[in-house]
Amino acid sequence: MNLLPTATPMEEPTILPPRLAPDFSPADSPSGPARSLIEIDHLDFFYGASQALHDITLAIPEKQVTAFIGPSGCGKSTLLRCLNRMNDLIEGTRIASGRIRIDGADIHGDGVDAIELRKRVGMVFQKSNPFPKSIYENVVYGLRLQGVGDKRLLDETVEKSLRGAALWDEVKDRLHESALGLSGGQMQRLCIARTIAVNPEIILMDEPCSALDPIATMKVEELIHDLKKQFTIVIVTHNMQQAGRCSDFTAFFYLGQLVEYARTEKIFTNPGEKKTEDYITGRFG
Amino acid sequence: MTPNFEQQLGKIRETLLMMASLTDRNLNLAMRALVQRDDALARTVEAEDSQIDQLEILLDDLVISFMALHAPVAKDCRFMLVASKIANNLERIADLAVAIARRARELNGQPLLKPLIDIPRMGALAAEMLRDAISALVEEKPEQAREIVKRDKAVDEINRQLERELTSFMLEDPATITRALSLTLVSRNLERIADHAKNIAEEVYYLYRAADIRHGQGGETAPVER
Numbered sequence: 001m002n003l004l005p006t007a008t009p010m011e012e013p014t015i016l017p018p019r020l021a022p023d024f025s026p027a028d029s030p031s032g033p034a035r036s037l038i039e040i041d042h043l044d045f046f047y048g049a050s051q052a053l054h055d056i057t058l059a060i061p062e063k064q065v066t067a068f069i070g071p072s073g074c075g076k077s078t079l080l081r082c083l084n085r086m087n088d089l090i091e092g093t094r095i096a097s098g099r100i101r102i103d104g105a106d107i108h109g110d111g112v113d114a115i116e117l118r119k120r121v122g123m124v125f126q127k128s129n130p131f132p133k134s135i136y137e138n139v140v141y142g143l144r145l146q147g148v149g150d151k152r153l154l155d156e157t158v159e160k161s162l163r164g165a166a167l168w169d170e171v172k173d174r175l176h177e178s179a180l181g182l183s184g185g186q187m188q189r190l191c192i193a194r195t196i197a198v199n200p201e202i203i204l205m206d207e208p209c210s211a212l213d214p215i216a217t218m219k220v221e222e223l224i225h226d227l228k229k230q231f232t233i234v235i236v237t238h239n240m241q242q243a244g245r246c247s248d249f250t251a252f253f254y255l256g257q258l259v260e261y262a263r264t265e266k267i268f269t270n271p272g273e274k275k276t277e278d279y280i281t282g283r284f285g
Numbered sequence: 286m287t288p289n290f291e292q293q294l295g296k297i298r299e300t301l302l303m304m305a306s307l308t309d310r311n312l313n314l315a316m317r318a319l320v321q322r323d324d325a326l327a328r329t330v331e332a333e334d335s336q337i338d339q340l341e342i343l344l345d346d347l348v349i350s351f352m353a354l355h356a357p358v359a360k361d362c363r364f365m366l367v368a369s370k371i372a373n374n375l376e377r378i379a380d381l382a383v384a385i386a387r388r389a390r391e392l393n394g395q396p397l398l399k400p401l402i403d404i405p406r407m408g409a410l411a412a413e414m415l416r417d418a419i420s421a422l423v424e425e426k427p428e429q430a431r432e433i434v435k436r437d438k439a440v441d442e443i444n445r446q447l448e449r450e451l452t453s454f455m456l457e458d459p460a461t462i463t464r465a466l467s468l469t470l471v472s473r474n475l476e477r478i479a480d481h482a483k484n485i486a487e488e489v490y491y492l493y494r495a496a497d498i499r500h501g502q503g504g505e506t507a508p509v510e511r
Contacts, residue, residue, distance in 0.1 A: 241356055242355075268359060268362075269358070269359060269362065269363070269495065270359065270495035271359055277359050277360060280358050280359055281292065281357070281359055281361050
């Protein structure tokens with residue numbers, strides 16, 4: 001049985017997952033009603049015999065930032081990697097039951113190509129991983145893989161993506177220099193530019209600022225704020241203040257279970273679950 | 286959570302409770318100074334008020350440092366806001382106790398206008414509201430705090446009756462004006478003290494329930510979140 005109705009623009013918007021607090025409604029969305037783009041429905045995930053995610057159900061709204069928080073080993077990064085099937089690359093992993101739908105379509109459905117899925121669902125990692133190539137080549141890497149060779153299109157994409165990643169002004173005069181000469185914060189923004197160059201719908205970020213200093217962190221956070229106008233963003237973070245500053249919705253996980261999912265303001269001012277409150281106030285974890 | 290976090294939180298709690306204890310004591314002394322016509326007690330209240338002022342300043346310093354260093358969230362964050370607001374209300378109550386003590390010294394030098402019945406009753410009601418609000422804070426009892434809010438009306442009513450009665454004294458005999466005015470001001474001070482006790486009770490409710498019952502919000506229905 002499909003417990004999460006797939007929202008379409010014609011329908012009443014639905015972002016009301018079963019685990020949300022009772023006072024949560026689509027109208028809570030800061031930019032007005034939002035529809036859910038990603039629907040996770042009773043997901044059970046295993047690493048070999050060890051169950052990492054237990055019966056996870058939540059709906060992620062479109063063009064909003066959703067943060068996954070929780071102590072180490074709670075399953076938040078595992079869930080994030082499920083969203084673009086990155087876990088397929090790890091031997092022994094399996095989804096025992098449940099579904100993930102993006103825009104209503106099952107991402108494990110017949111005929112879904114994981115590579116195509118990852119074009120739609122880009123990912124930014126904890127440690128920036130620029131290729132040992134020029135800044136320009138890093139940005140166009142995905143397009144070249146797709147066989148795009150039109151120089152004008154590539155040039156336009158480089159400028160658009162670097163502007164989108166708030167990096168253009170800093171690197172426009174050295175696009176053909178090595179990306180490895182950039183600072184840590186610039187490298188991370190370059191990786192974001194590389195991700196948005198292939199025009200995804202969703203950007204997954206796995207602790208994108210954990211290796212950055214406060215200034216670089218602030219720039220990436222400002223960027224996240226701008227990017228949500230165009231993209232749906234899901235971010236895993238250990239930094240409570242970052243989740244508070246950046247996200248519209250927050251999901252708290254513990255021991256592979258979703259404990260609470262609500263508007264970020266609600267989670268950080270008046271969480272519904274004692275376990276959430278204990279975690280965010282630093283009383284455990 | 287670091288030991289420093291708990292230690293600093295504990296220091297804020299201690300400072301707040303110390304303020305509450307001194308304020309309660311000064312209010313009690315001010316009322317005794319009036320009822321027992323004791324100038325020495327009145328002077329004690331006036332002299333000790335600065336301690337409460339200093340504690341308010343200390344508490345605000347502790348709160349701002351805690352917020353800057355620990356970035357509290359959820360209940361800890363509400364406690365910072367509430368502690369500062371309760372401290373402000375306590376400081377105002379202590380100032381009003383000083384005002385009562387000063388009136389007591391003025392009145393003590395003159396014959397009684399009438400037996401003091403309503404004013405001690407108001408004083409007892411207001412002091413009880415304050416003590417119960419603080420005990421609701423310490424014992425984490427938001428429902429007890431909410432119940433205190435309703436008691437403010439009884440104090441308001443006595444104040445109105447007393448004002449009418451004292452006005453009639455002044456109309457009948459202008460020689461009573463000074464004493465009647467002093468008693469009117471004491472009555473108003475007590476009415477304000479009850480208001481501050483009510484404010485404290487509302488803050489206690491907010492702390493534990495994260496819901497706002499100020500200005501009649503959520504009075505009989507569900508409280509409003511702020």
